[in-house]
Amino acid sequence: MGRGRRTEDGRRETIEGRRETGDGRRETIEGRRETGDGRRETEDGRQETKDGRLETGDWRLETGDWKLMTKTQTMEQFKFEKLIIWQKAMDLGEDIDKMADAFPLKEKFNLTSQIRRASDSIALNISEGSIGQSNPEQFKFMGYSIRSLAEVVTCLFKAKRRLYITDEQFQPYYLQAHTLMNMMIAFRNNLK
Numbered sequence: 001m002g003r004g005r006r007t008e009d010g011r012r013e014t015i016e017g018r019r020e021t022g023d024g025r026r027e028t029i030e031g032r033r034e035t036g037d038g039r040r041e042t043e044d045g046r047q048e049t050k051d052g053r054l055e056t057g058d059w060r061l062e063t064g065d066w067k068l069m070t071k072t073q074t075m076e077q078f079k080f081e082k083l084i085i086w087q088k089a090m091d092l093g094e095d096i097d098k099m100a101d102a103f104p105l106k107e108k109f110n111l112t113s114q115i116r117r118a119s120d121s122i123a124l125n126i127s128e129g130s131i132g133q134s135n136p137e138q139f140k141f142m143g144y145s146i147r148s149l150a151e152v153v154t155c156l157f158k159a160k161r162r163l164y165i166t167d168e169q170f171q172p173y174y175l176q177a178h179t180l181m182n183m184m185i186a187f188r189n190n191l192k
Contacts, residue, residue: 080130085187088180089123089145095173096152103164111162115155121148122180135191142188146181153177 080086096119103112122145129141153174160170 078127078131080127083126083130083187085180085183086123086126086130088176088183089126089149092152092173092176092180093119093123095176099165099169099173103159107164111155111158111164115152115159118148118151118155121145122152126184139188139191142184142191146184146188149177149181149184153181 125145
């Protein structure tokens, strides 16, 4: 622990003013306890990191007005997260990704890659166009999203023709894409 003196209650105190607490931790002058891993415990039981951020108990670190969120927490922070077309595009992208796992290995760098990139591009362009953009700029990015969705549909037809998916597997994806296409076109038309 270093050099120091004994306090009235028998605890050792270092030159820096830290006192032993009896449980292997040290208490600072401000009443915070050091935990041994470089963190300090505040009076209310929260842990403070070396750089002064506080843990809130649910794995977040508070830094002034900002809070770093964990992967288990969801919070709508961006405008596009509220858009139903973005949510549906995200769902379609995940569904297509799972479906493409069944494609043959010879398609790994061709159709599999193409359909995955196109399906991901739908939501990516919706979000990119919605962040602080003017209506004409958002209109342009919606056009990119619509084109990416058309590309996904064409890839679905190719997968069906090549017998990588059955007609029964094709139909739900086709209907999902058709519904999303109509919603995206209506959304874009309202931007004019």
